[in-house]
Amino acid sequence: MSDFVMDPDWLCWASNPVRPSFKVPPGAVDAHCHVFGPGARFPFAPERKYTPCDASWQQLFALRDFLGFERNVIVQATCHGSDNRALVDALQNSHGKARGVATVKPDITLQQLQHLHDVGVRGVRFNFVKRLVDALPKDGLLEVAHKIAPLGWHIVIYFEGQELPEHYDFFTSLPTTVVVDHMGRPDVSRSVDGPEFGLFLKLLQENPNIWSKVSCPERLSISGPDKYEDVIPFAKRVVDRFPDRVLWGTDWPHPNMKNHMPDDGKLVDFVPMIATTVELQKKLLVDNPMRLYWPEETK
């Protein structure tokens, strides 16, 4: 029995997704998903901004198999703060089929980093979304960046679209590969050709070390499920322009969704709308995540 009670307005992930019509290519990687707890075994962090329902690695790997994926990249969720034990447990139970992105503090030791590396962590996440975390000083983040760089890790950054101008120079100063979560959360009511999304495209255009996840239409869409049509032009633009630097993930178990819980099967059917050829689909779901997370298997 967990000590944790999920937030009253928490929407728990849906346990019966439809089988997707789109068949993902062999070797496909769900490159953005999380595990929550279970809280009774891996307590949520005292500093968390939300308390979710449990979402275990058993449930995640069952979804992976159902949707036709072969691997996962599990991103440390903010409800666990910098306590990566639930993530590590999931990686250790994945039989090499999952890699991780952790959250660490600047005082982490090289020995602790090496342990995370040994279990499959390949990156850290810097989160700038104010409803999820208290802002971290940038000099501390740079300290982390320089500690993880020698391990060949990358940095995942998560921010709101309107905050890109403020953080732009910091992002371009990072010494590693950088992966932007969810296309930098654009306001999809604006034009895909407008200055706001233009700045995001410039970030990728001028910095070949910066990649983007083209995930989370359900978070960005105003038109809503099941097709999330208003997000398609944005994600398609990024895939078309930067086909070798894009990743895709379900974002299961979909933290902080307030108006609906997406169906993971239908989210998979979003992929061919934004990666419109077999070649682009293979890059997005197989070649790119394999190069970043399992490079030893792509040589």
Ligand code: 0GY
């Ligand atoms: C996502 C998005 C969100 C939450 C987290 O770690 C998290 O708590 O990432 C969000 O609330 O937008 O990528 O899962």
